[in-house]
Ligand SMILES: C[S@@+](CC[C@H](N)C(=O)[O-])C[C@H]1O[C@@H](n2cnc3c(N)ncnc32)[C@H](O)[C@@H]1O
């Protein structure tokens with residue numbers, strides 16, 4: 193079992209805290225069936241570097257897992273990763289989570305490779321320190337945006353989305369000031385600090401910590417779970433963009449809950465027209481069995497025969 | 499954000515997707531920082547077929563990097579060319595845009611980059 197990336201630095205008042213859905217994705221990618229599917233689809237050495245996009249990385253737990261363990265999960269470490277989230281704080285948190293996790297994984301790989309005593313009791317001293325193989329891919333960036341809208345058509349090889357999937361009466365919209373919290377900072381801070389603000393040191397000025405109100409934080413968290421009608425309003429938009437955004441060899445992993453009617457979703461995808469090959473949709477991971485029903489599942493979507 | 503990211507991004511405005519002028523986005527007032535990343539020749543070789551070379555040449559020039567050759571190197575050429583490996587590694591894997599703007603050549607929209615995070619959310623009249 194690969195360790196779950198640490199997200200203890202993430203402000204959960206503004207960013208979705210890893211939960212059962214997040215862990216189901218980690219488990220799904222750890223299965224032999226998925227690692228072998230991905231390493232067959234993107235054979236190391238003989239195929240171009242894959243680009244992986246996580247839409248809505250939140251805390252970054254999934255993005256960090258996939259980036260840091262690329263060699264194990266995708267069979268190669270020349271993997272480029274990207275995260276796009278509407279929530280600015282999620283972008284910041286996710287990139288920090290990836291940075292830390294990659295750092296740990298690489299440090300450990302170094303340590304093991306450089307160890308003089310292999311520590312298995314054999315006492316093999318004097319083993320020459322060798323340079324370790326890189327285990328991790330490379331995070332290109334996290335960016336604030338709507339779904340895959342900033343991506344070039346056909347660019348994405350692996351897309352991962354744990355969407356806001358809970359059925360709700362309304363879809364929250366991002367308040368204007370949170371569309372760009374870094375500029376909202378100055379106005380927010382001046383209104384909250386009415387006393388003793390004669391001194392402010394330089395380092396504080398350089399890196400302002402954006403403040404958020406309780407109402408704004410509720411909206412940010414609602415954006416993480418509220419899926420509107422059938423919990424599918426956001427997911428449906430993402431699904432509709434897949435034929436354009438995925439490369440020919442591209443594959444998407446989308447998490448659904450039972451109320452999303454996953455069987456219907458899969459049937460719809462399989463009926464998509466395609467100039468080359470045909471669209472496939474299969475459940476490749478599930479959790480929370482209740483009375484014969486899976487509460488959550490991960491659906492893999494890809495083109496066969498291209 | 500790594501400079502390499504620009505090779506995969508485009509304007510988020512729907513009607514710009516089909517315009518050749520929306521790619522690559524043009525950095526403006528960009529502040530660059532450099533990360534220390536270990537050079538991996540195989541990574542660069544596998545990356546070559548993924549790169550839109552013309553767009554990369556534009557980006558390199560706009561950011562003040564040495565002009566790239568008109569044609570991309572073949573994998574063999576790249577592997578044998580230490581200087582080219584170093585240059586590409588520095589540009590693609592090490593250089594990050596920390597502040598500035600990314601401008602669409604088709605609609606003129608400017609996407610802000612702050613603390614390395616680009617903001618592609620559109621004002622409602624552009625959605
Ligand atoms: C259920 S959370 C998943 C977070 C994380 N991937 C995980 O598994 O723990 C959904 C995430 O999607 C983001 N999100 C919601 N709507 C989005 C949209 N239209 N475009 C991009 N991200 C969105 C939310 O901000 C939130 O971070």
Ligand SMILES: [Zn+2]
Pocket residue numbers: 509510511514520602603604605606607
């Ligand atoms: Zn544009």
